Amino acid sequence: MCRTRTIGLFRQVAPNHFPGGFFSLGGSMKVAQEYDRICEVFGRFRTQRAEPKGELAHVNAFTLLVAVVLSAQATDVGVNRATRALFAEADTPERMLELGEARLADMIRTIGLYRRKAASVMALSRILRDHYGSAVPASRAALVSLPGVGRKTANVVLNMWFDQPTQAVDTHIFRVGNRTGIAPGKTVAQVERALEDKVPAAYQKHAHHWLILHGRYVCTARKPDCQNCIIADLCPSSTVHG
Ligand code: SF4
Numbered sequence: 001m002c003r004t005r006t007i008g009l010f011r012q013v014a015p016n017h018f019p020g021g022f023f024s025l026g027g028s029m030k031v032a033q034e035y036d037r038i039c040e041v042f043g044r045f046r047t048q049r050a051e052p053k054g055e056l057a058h059v060n061a062f063t064l065l066v067a068v069v070l071s072a073q074a075t076d077v078g079v080n081r082a083t084r085a086l087f088a089e090a091d092t093p094e095r096m097l098e099l100g101e102a103r104l105a106d107m108i109r110t111i112g113l114y115r116r117k118a119a120s121v122m123a124l125s126r127i128l129r130d131h132y133g134s135a136v137p138a139s140r141a142a143l144v145s146l147p148g149v150g151r152k153t154a155n156v157v158l159n160m161w162f163d164q165p166t167q168a169v170d171t172h173i174f175r176v177g178n179r180t181g182i183a184p185g186k187t188v189a190q191v192e193r194a195l196e197d198k199v200p201a202a203y204q205k206h207a208h209h210w211l212i213l214h215g216r217y218v219c220t221a222r223k224p225d226c227q228n229c230i231i232a233d234l235c236p237s238s239t240v241h242g
Pocket of ligand 1: 218
Protein backbone atom coordinates (compact mmCIF):
# COMPACT_ATOMS: atom_id res chain seq x y z
CA MET A 1 0.00 0.00 0.00
CA CYS A 2 2.69 2.52 0.94
CA ARG A 3 5.80 0.76 -0.33
CA THR A 4 6.85 2.59 -3.47
CA ARG A 5 5.45 6.02 -2.75
CA THR A 6 8.41 7.47 -0.86
CA ILE A 7 11.12 5.84 -2.97
CA GLY A 8 9.34 7.12 -6.07
CA LEU A 9 9.34 10.61 -4.64
CA PHE A 10 13.07 10.56 -3.92
CA ARG A 11 13.93 9.12 -7.32
CA GLN A 12 12.25 12.04 -8.98
CA VAL A 13 14.40 14.62 -7.18
CA ALA A 14 18.02 15.32 -8.18
CA PRO A 15 20.63 15.67 -5.39
CA ASN A 16 21.36 19.32 -6.11
CA HIS A 17 17.73 20.15 -5.44
CA PHE A 18 18.42 19.57 -1.76
CA PRO A 19 19.81 22.63 0.06
CA GLY A 20 21.99 20.38 2.23
CA GLY A 21 23.53 18.74 -0.84
CA PHE A 22 24.38 15.05 -1.20
CA PHE A 23 24.73 14.36 2.51
CA SER A 24 21.17 15.53 3.09
CA LEU A 25 19.91 13.36 0.23
CA GLY A 26 21.75 10.35 1.65
CA GLY A 27 20.08 10.83 5.03
CA SER A 28 16.72 11.25 3.38
CA MET A 29 17.23 8.12 1.30
CA LYS A 30 17.97 6.15 4.48
CA VAL A 31 14.74 7.39 5.98
CA ALA A 32 12.90 6.43 2.79
CA GLN A 33 14.46 2.96 2.78
CA GLU A 34 13.51 2.45 6.41
CA TYR A 35 9.97 3.58 5.60
CA ASP A 36 9.86 1.05 2.77
CA ARG A 37 11.16 -1.70 5.06
CA ILE A 38 8.52 -0.98 7.68
CA CYS A 39 5.81 -0.86 5.01
CA GLU A 40 6.94 -4.26 3.76
CA VAL A 41 6.95 -5.71 7.30
CA PHE A 42 3.40 -4.59 8.01
CA GLY A 43 2.24 -5.49 4.51
CA ARG A 44 3.30 -9.08 5.23
CA PHE A 45 1.65 -9.04 8.66
CA ARG A 46 -1.55 -7.87 7.00
CA THR A 47 -1.37 -10.60 4.35
CA GLN A 48 -0.92 -13.15 7.12
CA ARG A 49 -3.72 -11.78 9.32
CA ALA A 50 -5.95 -9.21 7.65
CA GLU A 51 -8.01 -8.56 10.79
CA PRO A 52 -5.90 -9.46 13.83
CA LYS A 53 -7.86 -9.84 17.03
CA GLY A 54 -6.92 -9.62 20.67
CA GLU A 55 -7.23 -12.87 22.60
CA LEU A 56 -8.88 -11.58 25.77
CA ALA A 57 -12.52 -12.75 25.94
CA HIS A 58 -15.10 -10.03 26.53
CA VAL A 59 -18.73 -9.26 25.70
CA ASN A 60 -18.78 -5.45 25.94
CA ALA A 61 -16.57 -2.46 26.73
CA PHE A 62 -16.86 -2.99 30.48
CA THR A 63 -15.83 -6.63 30.41
CA LEU A 64 -12.95 -5.75 28.05
CA LEU A 65 -11.74 -3.14 30.54
CA VAL A 66 -11.99 -5.62 33.42
CA ALA A 67 -10.24 -8.34 31.42
CA VAL A 68 -7.35 -6.02 30.57
CA VAL A 69 -7.01 -4.93 34.21
CA LEU A 70 -6.91 -8.61 35.23
CA SER A 71 -4.35 -9.45 32.54
CA ALA A 72 -1.49 -7.46 34.07
CA GLN A 73 1.33 -9.95 34.65
CA ALA A 74 -0.98 -12.81 33.67
CA THR A 75 -1.64 -14.71 30.45
CA ASP A 76 -4.71 -14.13 28.32
CA VAL A 77 -5.50 -17.85 28.53
CA GLY A 78 -5.45 -17.73 32.33
CA VAL A 79 -7.63 -14.62 32.43
CA ASN A 80 -10.14 -16.11 29.99
CA ARG A 81 -10.42 -19.25 32.08
CA ALA A 82 -11.39 -17.16 35.11
CA THR A 83 -13.63 -14.62 33.38
CA ARG A 84 -15.87 -17.10 31.56
CA ALA A 85 -17.98 -17.67 34.69
CA LEU A 86 -17.40 -14.14 36.00
CA PHE A 87 -18.76 -12.32 32.94
CA ALA A 88 -21.77 -14.64 32.77
CA GLU A 89 -22.73 -13.22 36.18
CA ALA A 90 -21.28 -9.71 36.13
CA ASP A 91 -21.05 -7.94 32.76
CA THR A 92 -21.92 -4.40 33.93
CA PRO A 93 -20.63 -2.16 36.73
CA GLU A 94 -23.90 -2.61 38.65
CA ARG A 95 -23.75 -6.39 38.49
CA MET A 96 -20.08 -6.36 39.46
CA LEU A 97 -20.92 -4.27 42.53
CA GLU A 98 -23.79 -6.63 43.38
CA LEU A 99 -21.40 -9.57 43.10
CA GLY A 100 -19.20 -8.04 45.80
CA GLU A 101 -15.44 -7.96 46.28
CA ALA A 102 -15.14 -11.22 48.23
CA ARG A 103 -16.96 -13.27 45.59
CA LEU A 104 -15.09 -11.53 42.77
CA ALA A 105 -11.76 -12.31 44.44
CA ASP A 106 -12.80 -15.93 44.80
CA MET A 107 -13.75 -16.17 41.12
CA ILE A 108 -10.41 -14.75 39.93
CA ARG A 109 -8.18 -16.40 42.56
CA THR A 110 -6.22 -18.28 39.87
CA ILE A 111 -4.93 -14.95 38.50
CA GLY A 112 -1.82 -13.35 40.03
CA LEU A 113 -2.38 -10.38 42.36
CA TYR A 114 -6.07 -11.27 42.44
CA ARG A 115 -6.88 -9.51 45.71
CA ARG A 116 -5.46 -6.19 44.54
CA LYS A 117 -7.11 -6.60 41.14
CA ALA A 118 -10.48 -7.41 42.74
CA ALA A 119 -10.26 -4.20 44.77
CA SER A 120 -9.45 -2.21 41.61
CA VAL A 121 -12.34 -3.72 39.66
CA MET A 122 -14.80 -2.92 42.44
CA ALA A 123 -13.50 0.65 42.74
CA LEU A 124 -13.58 1.31 38.99
CA SER A 125 -17.07 -0.22 38.74
CA ARG A 126 -18.27 2.22 41.38
CA ILE A 127 -16.75 5.18 39.55
CA LEU A 128 -18.19 4.10 36.21
CA ARG A 129 -21.64 3.72 37.75
CA ASP A 130 -21.54 6.98 39.69
CA HIS A 131 -19.76 9.27 37.20
CA TYR A 132 -20.03 7.82 33.68
CA GLY A 133 -23.55 6.40 33.56
CA SER A 134 -21.98 2.90 33.69
CA ALA A 135 -20.33 3.47 30.30
CA VAL A 136 -16.62 3.09 29.65
CA PRO A 137 -15.21 6.50 28.66
CA ALA A 138 -13.50 6.80 25.26
CA SER A 139 -10.72 9.03 26.55
CA ARG A 140 -7.25 8.12 27.75
CA ALA A 141 -7.31 10.76 30.48
CA ALA A 142 -10.59 9.43 31.87
CA LEU A 143 -9.47 5.81 31.60
CA VAL A 144 -6.14 6.28 33.38
CA SER A 145 -7.92 8.05 36.23
CA LEU A 146 -9.67 4.75 37.06
CA PRO A 147 -8.15 2.47 39.73
CA GLY A 148 -5.90 -0.23 38.28
CA VAL A 149 -5.86 1.37 34.82
CA GLY A 150 -2.51 2.51 33.48
CA ARG A 151 -1.58 3.88 30.09
CA LYS A 152 -1.13 0.43 28.54
CA THR A 153 -4.55 -0.76 29.71
CA ALA A 154 -6.14 2.45 28.45
CA ASN A 155 -4.43 2.07 25.07
CA VAL A 156 -5.66 -1.52 24.71
CA VAL A 157 -9.28 -0.48 25.43
CA LEU A 158 -9.06 2.54 23.11
CA ASN A 159 -7.65 0.36 20.35
CA MET A 160 -9.85 -2.72 20.73
CA TRP A 161 -13.16 -1.11 21.61
CA PHE A 162 -12.99 2.44 20.33
CA ASP A 163 -10.96 1.73 17.17
CA GLN A 164 -8.29 4.28 18.01
CA PRO A 165 -4.79 3.74 16.54
CA THR A 166 -3.12 3.53 19.95
CA GLN A 167 0.04 1.54 20.65
CA ALA A 168 -0.17 -0.42 23.90
CA VAL A 169 3.38 -1.61 24.50
CA ASP A 170 3.55 -4.88 26.39
CA THR A 171 6.51 -7.19 26.84
CA HIS A 172 6.02 -8.76 23.36
CA ILE A 173 5.82 -5.44 21.53
CA PHE A 174 8.78 -4.09 23.47
CA ARG A 175 10.88 -7.09 22.43
CA VAL A 176 9.76 -7.24 18.79
CA GLY A 177 10.04 -3.47 18.37
CA ASN A 178 13.67 -3.60 19.51
CA ARG A 179 14.72 -6.79 17.71
CA THR A 180 13.30 -5.68 14.39
CA GLY A 181 14.48 -2.11 14.81
CA ILE A 182 10.98 -0.92 13.93
CA ALA A 183 10.58 0.75 17.30
CA PRO A 184 13.81 0.77 19.25
CA GLY A 185 13.76 2.13 22.77
CA LYS A 186 15.02 1.54 26.28
CA THR A 187 11.67 2.31 27.85
CA VAL A 188 8.05 1.49 27.08
CA ALA A 189 7.39 5.17 26.43
CA GLN A 190 10.20 5.34 23.85
CA VAL A 191 8.91 2.26 22.03
CA GLU A 192 5.35 3.65 22.04
CA ARG A 193 6.54 6.97 20.59
CA ALA A 194 8.66 5.20 17.96
CA LEU A 195 5.67 3.13 16.84
CA GLU A 196 3.53 6.25 16.59
CA ASP A 197 6.24 7.99 14.58
CA LYS A 198 7.38 5.18 12.31
CA VAL A 199 4.42 2.93 11.56
CA PRO A 200 2.56 4.26 8.51
CA ALA A 201 -0.95 5.48 9.20
CA ALA A 202 -2.53 2.66 7.22
CA TYR A 203 -1.07 0.13 9.66
CA GLN A 204 -1.38 2.03 12.96
CA LYS A 205 -4.72 0.54 13.98
CA HIS A 206 -3.64 -3.11 13.83
CA ALA A 207 0.10 -2.68 14.57
CA HIS A 208 -0.51 -3.45 18.24
CA HIS A 209 -2.07 -6.87 17.57
CA TRP A 210 0.24 -7.82 14.72
CA LEU A 211 3.29 -7.22 16.91
CA ILE A 212 1.82 -8.95 19.96
CA LEU A 213 0.86 -12.05 17.99
CA HIS A 214 4.24 -12.11 16.24
CA GLY A 215 5.99 -11.87 19.60
CA ARG A 216 3.77 -14.46 21.23
CA TYR A 217 3.98 -17.13 18.54
CA VAL A 218 7.14 -16.51 16.46
CA CYS A 219 9.56 -13.97 17.93
CA THR A 220 9.38 -15.43 21.41
CA ALA A 221 11.58 -14.21 24.26
CA ARG A 222 13.70 -17.33 24.71
CA LYS A 223 13.80 -18.87 21.25
CA PRO A 224 12.76 -16.70 18.32
CA ASP A 225 11.72 -18.91 15.40
CA CYS A 226 13.66 -17.03 12.70
CA GLN A 227 13.49 -20.06 10.39
CA ASN A 228 9.73 -19.66 10.09
CA CYS A 229 9.50 -15.89 10.44
CA ILE A 230 7.80 -14.11 7.55
CA ILE A 231 9.94 -10.99 8.03
CA ALA A 232 13.30 -12.72 8.57
CA ASP A 233 14.83 -11.13 5.44
CA LEU A 234 13.85 -7.69 6.77
CA CYS A 235 15.02 -8.16 10.35
CA PRO A 236 18.48 -7.09 11.58
CA SER A 237 18.28 -9.68 14.40
CA SER A 238 17.48 -12.62 12.16
CA THR A 239 19.63 -15.69 12.63
CA VAL A 240 18.88 -17.02 9.13
CA HIS A 241 19.53 -14.01 6.90
CA GLY A 242 22.46 -11.65 6.50
S1 SF4 B 1 13.78 -12.81 12.19
FE1 SF4 B 1 13.93 -13.71 14.23
S2 SF4 B 1 14.45 -11.99 15.60
FE2 SF4 B 1 13.67 -11.10 13.66
S3 SF4 B 1 11.45 -10.82 14.01
FE3 SF4 B 1 11.71 -12.81 13.06
S4 SF4 B 1 11.80 -14.27 14.78
FE4 SF4 B 1 12.20 -12.20 15.60
